[in-house]
Amino acid sequence: MSENLLEQLELWHEEDEIQEIVDAIEEIDPEERDYVLNSHLGRALNNLGRYEEALELFEEIAEEGEEDPLWHFRVGFCHYYLKQYDEAIREFEIADKLDPEDEDTLEFLALSRRKAAKKKSTVKKPVQKFDFSNFWDDSEYALDTYVSEPPSDELIASVEEELVFKLPAFYTSMMKLHNGGIPHNTRVPLGQEDLEISGFLGIGRDKSQSLCGAAGSRVRIEEGGYPEIGVVICDTPAAEHEVVMLDYRSSGNDGEPEVVHVDKDNNYKITKLANNFEAFIRGLVSAEN
Structure with missing residues (x-):
């Protein structure tokens, strides 16, 4: 994998050119994409709101991502925006354990817990x-x-x-x-x-x-x-x-x-x-x- 490509992917991410990231990675044969490229693609799909596609992709690289806090954070991100708050909490808690005090993880963990509590406390009696x-x-x-x-x-x-x-x-x-x-x-x-x-x-x-x-x-x-x-x-x-x-x-x-x-x-x-x-x-x- 070219260092130039990784640098370009990061540049597109910083400039919010997310579709460029997706297009560039999808031009590469899936069999030739490594964990890093698939992680970039999953992050881009998340940023485009394509959470179900991103979740499927992350599940394909779950074994490699088991000890990666970013993998767990991005999976939690998918679940959060799919309103699957219990699953999001699970992933954000693992990400926090692997990388304690990461501000983004702590923020989404707190949001997920609040959303889950709200969902459970919703008035059900008509x-x-x-x-x-x-x-x-x-x-x-x-x-x-x-x-x-x-x-x-x-x-x-x-x-x-x-x-x-x-x-x-x-x-x-x-x-x-x-x-x-x-x-x-x-x-x-x-x-x-x-x-x-x-x-x-x-x-x-x-x-x-x-x-x-x-x-x-x-x-x-x-x-x-x-x-x-x-x-x-x-x-x-x-x-x-x-x-x-x-x-x-x-x-x-x-x-x-x-x-x-x-x-x-x-x-x-x-x-x-x-x-x-x-x-x-x-x-x-x-x-x-």
């Missing part, structure tokens, strides 16, 4: 299993202030893009049935003293009490100085002093957030209310209870 028939208190005030038409998928995507957070599946399904409003059950049991909520912000921009409305999530966070941990989802009677938020610190922006209370008057103290939005809804009780 929203239809929760009885919403008597959930909402549709007073004139509620209808005028909170409730909008059910959101389209396009509107949901637009709001999520503006907020920079993916909304929980249970919440979006719930809003498609009734977009924002005041519930009959407004109390969150907290032991000695319950937390009271006023209403849920719907998905949209037309009503002031909607996620991207005039009194929406971003406005409340910026004007109230609240921590940038997610999305304001609920009103409370003391709206200027506290909020209920979806907290994405543990899950990442596209994961399943916890629900928390943030108390502005108590140095922005954060209190966890529920592991996820569905659990929060199911935990609400009436004032009488």
